[in-house]
Amino acid sequence: MRTFLILVLSFCFAQLAAAQDFPYGQISTDELNMKKYAKDTSAHAVVLREYGKAQIVVANDDNLKIMFEYHVKIKIFDNKGFDEATKMVSLQNNDENSDEVEKVTGTTYFAGSDGSIQKAEFDPKKVYTSRDDKYQSTFKFTLPALVDGCVIEYTYRLVSPIGIHLYEFHPWAFQSDIPKVYSEFEAVIPGHFNYNASLRGFLKLTKNTSSVLTGCFSTHGAASDCSDIIYAMSDIPAFIEEDDMTSPKNYLSELSFDLVEFTNPYTGTVVKETKEWKDIDYLLKSSFAFGGQLKHKDLLKDRILPVYAGKTDDLEKAKAIYAYLQKWYKWNEYIGNGSDGVKKAFESHTGSVGDINMSLIIALNGAGINTEAVLLSTRDNGLLNDLYPAVNKFNYIIAKANIGDKSYLLDATDPLMPFGMLPLKCLNDRGRVFSLDKPSYWIDLNLPQKETSTSMMDLTLQDDGKIKGTITNYSIGYEAYKKRVAIKKFNTTDEYVEDIAGKFPKLKILKSEITNLDSLDKPVVEKYEVEINIYNKMGAGSLTFNPFFLDRMTTNPYKLTERSYPVDRGMPGDYRTTLLMHLPAQYVVDNPPKAVGIALPNNGGRFLTDFQASDDNTFTFSHIIQLNKSIYSSQEYPYLKELYNNIIQSEKAEMVFKKK
Structure with missing residues (x-):
């Protein structure tokens, strides 16, 4: 689902705009006495007013810079909102220039013992900058004297060399994790620069005006008018993150700017930046990190030839090469869509995704x-915007092997990933396919892979109150990959088994066997002989039993009243539990569980349970959860939420074993 609205920056129908920052230090008793925000009574804090202004200016050093000024006033209701008093600003750096924060001011307002408005000023010396990596730092400050019910206010200025941010003018996030009463952003852009503005998210602007500022920009004899555009929203709800979603940036209401073209004010040269895909194709093919590597198709031939020697089937060749490189390389945790040198990386046995x-x-x-x-x-990087082709929006590269009439998408960075399967992080809408001999094209990343787990329990309740038997777990598809990752975190499989037993004090694992752990194309099979000390006294007239004594769902992952963004699980899932239970001759099941059958709309999935009793004091209980879709729309969300409510209630219910 794409949620982009393109706002054309135009002088043709300019309206008179009158934007200005709100006064600093004007705090009312009503704001200080506010006990909760009427439109979101669960909020721990609310933005009362927020203003930002970004403009391209000629700085004192005669260089072009983007100057961003920010001012906010926030009401904090309780200590769970104190985090709002800490501000962190990401700074970009390169070898020559870096972003800088200046003119930080801040005040905390609170009620005195006599009801008067008291305030504590922020010490501008108490700011901190930490280096995150070679190209990024974080600027941080925290306002003082926080108490329940206080109001905080702060301002700062961010000055950025245009060489770092030319292609993306300063963005503006209308929405955050707390609600906002009013948020306004002003963009002042000289006529030398032409940007497309995109509003992402589901909320609409309540104000969008523009005007022309005559003669506002001048440098080295080059002058132009400026576009002064104002964007605002009122009554902005908090954005609440929940399970099974892609990057929040896909759905947060945010304004972004992409450069279309600019006229160099020093030379008069017009540079077009908006590309067509043919331009991107040429750029990649001619770059050292992409086309410069791919054109050397025989680079690794001598090293790879022995790997598939004797194999005549292309699929078998591909699997052998894939497995070889999985083991050859150690991923250095860096992502990327190109390589600074495949030969060098190969020789070092380590490398990035690229x-x-x-x-x-x-x-x-x-x-x-x-x-x-x-x-x-x-x-986590966000959806691609189809309207504006750009290389810098991609952050990952995989392989597409075309064998016969099938294609296989491959990522060799993880030694546990099966051939033809991708990690969840890559399952994000679409990818763009590039080669050296034909135009690029889109491909759907909604792969047929799924995760499947089946648990089969054959248990006997003995006369001494212990339950003995076998538990066999089958993990298939992506579930098998996740299981291998979980097991490989331990030094041995014995340590893994000990960890399982340690989580359940009443469970004793008498014997264990795990098979297919290193056969990536097969299910992982775990078989345990167990003894469960569940009942101390068998003389009781009745015993309660829950089939999910080892793994029970207690919390619904879907809690929102409404969810404006889709549930994106990445892939379908199938989860099954079957219990075959043998009871002592003197016991019967007094209240057998009722069969449940609930289906989601549009064949989205289902939840089924079934109970079957035999004459020999044996019963079978089955429990099935099927989720047939990778993505569920916001309209389907209430049904999915209710399905999980039913699952939780079902798994909470207990059987009663009663003496005859």
């Missing part, structure tokens, strides 16, 4: 298997 997967593409092509590169944006 290094490893470009090695895979080169190796497969060298083996005669037609393989293309797929660039994508990971789930």
Whole structure:
């Protein structure tokens, strides 16, 4: 689902705009005495007013910079809202320039013992900058004297060299994790620069005006008018994150600006920045980090040839090469969509996503298997905007091996990932396929992979009150991958089994067997012989039993009254539990569970339970959860939420074993 609204910046129908910052230090007794926010009584804090202004200016050092000024006033109701008093600003750096924060002011207002408005001023010396990496730092400050019911106010200025931020003018986030009464942003952009503004999210502007500021920009004899545009929203709800979603930036109401073209004020040269896909294709093919690597398809041929020697089937060749590179490389935790040198990375046995997967593409092509590169944006990086092709929106690369009439998407960075399966982080809408000999095109990343788990329990209640038997768990597809990751965190499988037993004091694992752990294309099978000390006294007239004594769902992952963004699980799922229970001759099931059958609309999934009793004091209980879709719309959300409510209630119910 794409939630972009394009706002055309135009002088043609300019309206008179009158934007200005609100006065600093004007706090009313009503604001100080506010006990809760009427439109969101659960909020721990609320933005009373927020204003930002970004403009391209000629700085004192005669360089062009983007100057962003920010001013906010926030009501804090209780100590759970104190985090709002800490502000962190991300700073971009390069070898020559860096962002700088200046003119920080701040005040905390609170009620005195006599009801008067008291205030504590922020000490501008108490600011801190930490270096995150080579290209990014974080500027941080915290306002003082926080108490329940206080109001905080602060301002700062961020000055950025235009060389760092030219292509993306300063964005503005209308929505955050607390509600806002009013938020306004003003953009002042000289005529030398032409940007497209995109409003992302589900909320609408309550104000959007523009005017022309005549002669506002001048440098080295070049002058232009400016577009002065004002955007505002009122009564903005908090954005609440929940399980099964891609990046919040896909759905938060936020304004962003992408450069279309600019006229260099020093030379008069017009530079067009908005690209077509053919421009992106050429750029990538001619770049050292992409086309410069892929064109050397025989680079690894001598090293890879022995890997698939004797294999005549292309699929078997591809699997062998894939498995070889999975083991050869250690991923250095860096992502990326290109490589600074595949040969160097290969020789060092370590590399980024770009290094490893470009090695895979080169190796497969060298083996005669037609393989293309797929660039994508990971789930936490956000959805791609189809309207404006841009290389910098991609942050990941995978391989697309075309074998016969099928294509296989591959990521060799994880030694536990099966052939033809992608990690969840890559399952994000679509990717763009690039090769050296044809135009690029889109491909759907909604793959047929799914996660499936089946648990089969064969248990006997003995006369001494202990339950003995076997538990066999089958993990299939992506569930098998997750299981392997969980097991490999331990030094041995014995440690993994001990960890399971340690979580359940009444459970004793007498014997265990885990198979197919290293066979990535097969299910992981766990078989346990168990003894459960569940009843101290068998003489009681009745015993309660819950089939989910080892793993019970107690919390609904979907809690919102309404969810404006989709549930994106990445893939379908199928989860089954079957219990075969043998009771002593003197016991029967007094209140067998009722069968449940609930289906989601549009064949979205279902929840089923069933109970079948036999004459020999044996019963079978089955429990099935099927989620047939990767993505559920916001309209389907209430049904999915109710399905999980029913699952929780079902798993909470207990059986009663009663003496005859």
